[in-house]
Amino acid sequence: MSNDPIYVTQPLLPDLEEFLPYLEQIWASKQLTNGGNMHRQLEQQLADYLGVEHVALFNSGTIALLTALQALRITGEVITTPYSFVATTHSLLWNGIRPVFADIDPHSFNLDPEKIEAAITPHTTAIMPVHCYGNPCQVQAIQRIADNYNLKVIYDAAHSFGVRDAGGSILRHGDLSVLSFHATKVFNTFEGGAIICPDAKTKKRIDQLKNFGFVDEVTVVANGINGKMSEINAAFGLLQLKHIDQALAQRQHIAQRYNQQLKDIKGISIPAGLLEQTTNNSYYPILIDSNYPISRDALYQRLRDNSIYSRRYFYPLISQFPMYRGLVSAQPENLATATEIAEKVLCLPIYPALTEDEQDRVISLIKDVLNACNS
Numbered sequence: 278m279s280n281d282p283i284y285v286t287q288p289l290l291p292d293l294e295e296f297l298p299y300l301e302q303i304w305a306s307k308q309l310t311n312g313g314n315m316h317r318q319l320e321q322q323l324a325d326y327l328g329v330e331h332v333a334l335f336n337s338g339t340i341a342l343l344t345a346l347q348a349l350r351i352t353g354e355v356i357t358t359p360y361s362f363v364a365t366t367h368s369l370l371w372n373g374i375r376p377v378f379a380d381i382d383p384h385s386f387n388l389d390p391e392k393i394e395a396a397i398t399p400h401t402t403a404i405m406p407v408h409c410y411g412n413p414c415q416v417q418a419i420q421r422i423a424d425n426y427n428l429k430v431i432y433d434a435a436h437s438f439g440v441r442d443a444g445g446s447i448l449r450h451g452d453l454s455v456l457s458f459h460a461t462k463v464f465n466t467f468e469g470g471a472i473i474c475p476d477a478k479t480k481k482r483i484d485q486l487k488n489f490g491f492v493d494e495v496t497v498v499a500n501g502i503n504g505k506m507s508e509i510n511a512a513f514g515l516l517q518l519k520h521i522d523q524a525l526a527q528r529q530h531i532a533q534r535y536n537q538q539l540k541d542i543k544g545i546s547i548p549a550g551l552l553e554q555t556t557n558n559s560y561y562p563i564l565i566d567s568n569y570p571i572s573r574d575a576l577y578q579r580l581r582d583n584s585i586y587s588r589r590y591f592y593p594l595i596s597q598f599p600m601y602r603g604l605v606s607a608q609p610e611n612l613a614t615a616t617e618i619a620e621k622v623l624c625l626p627i628y629p630a631l632t633e634d635e636q637d638r639v640i641s642l643i644k645d646v647l648n649a650c651n652s
């Protein structure tokens with residue numbers, strides 16, 4: 278068996294030849310950024326593909342999160358999850374907002390609505406939930422809380438490209454949703470992101486904010502930022518869109534194969550979202566508990582020793598990083614479920630180009646540990 282490295286992910290990268298005509302168009306237009314033709318086309322095609330009203334493209338998901346908070350003029354405290362990538366909470370600190378961590382639910386790994394409600398104070402202005410691994414949050418319960426307490430909801434939907442529920446795109450919920458198109462994401466533009474918003478007025482404000490606050494050549498209405506996506510990134514997005522359905526189907530095939538092979542292993546559990554296929558299979562997390570012969574960290578190391586690079590997403594919890602751990606809400610007693618899941622989770626390699634042979638290397642290693650202990 279080959280010992281070539283297998284990484285947790287690999288970007289979706291169509292043939293270079295397919296990209297060259299896009300580059301020729303950009304060279305001919307001589308417009309490299311500031312809302313050019315590629316940018317306009319990608320916003321429209323993404324809105325159509327995702328089934329949403331308005332898409333505002335950005336140069337990263339993080340800048341999109343920062344701008345979403347500015348667009349809704351969020352201040353004070355925002356309730357969010359410790360079980361995510363640091364950018365979720367960093368976007369709050371960059372806006373001078375205090376993050377308040379609430380615990381997650383053990384099945385979805387998303388914010389537990391009851392814990393959200395318990396964390397509300399007179400300073401709370403918004404909720405920032407994450408559809409972790411692309412698995413939908415309890416959107417109705419969260420909206421009920423937001424309506425009752427007059428709070429805004431900004432979803433960090435960085436993992437959720439193409440995820441739908443019974444009523445349509447998951448991105449239609451809340452006041453705004455933010456996508457990341459980072460290279461590691463299901464849909465990538467090398468770097469990039471977007472804000473999904475329901476109405477043209479908010480989209481206009483967001484478009485001004487991402488362009489330094491300019492309205493026209495001589496008028497600046499807000500202290501905006503440079504959040505613009507370049508024509509090259511937008512063009513790559515247009516090319517990605519042509520391959521996205523196949524990429525999502527390949528991810529689904531890989532996830533179902535893992536489900537089949539790993540579901541009956543003692544000490545390993547698979548999140549319901551993967552078994553029930555409510556996600557876009559952007560990640561393949563498993564939980565390793567004490568019934569498995571070795572610890573999560575030992576399995577992580579065993580895989581590494583065999584050139585398989587799994588990742589412990591999301592360990593450590595955001596609440597454990599130095600800029601957050603002094604907060605009252607960051608204390609592990611307040612975050613018992615997130616703390617437990619962070620100790621058990623391991624994300625296995627999943628990406629469209631992962632071959633069955635490569636996947637079998639991952640599965641065999643996990644099973645070998647078990648067989649070695651039983652023999």
Ligand SMILES: Cc1ncc(COP(=O)(O)O)c(C=O)c1O
Pocket residue numbers: 337338339340361362364365407433435436456457458459468469470
């Ligand atoms: C949950 C989450 N939020 C935000 C981000 C930030 O996105 P970006 O890397 O595009 O800035 C990421 C990923 O990178 C993420 O996983």
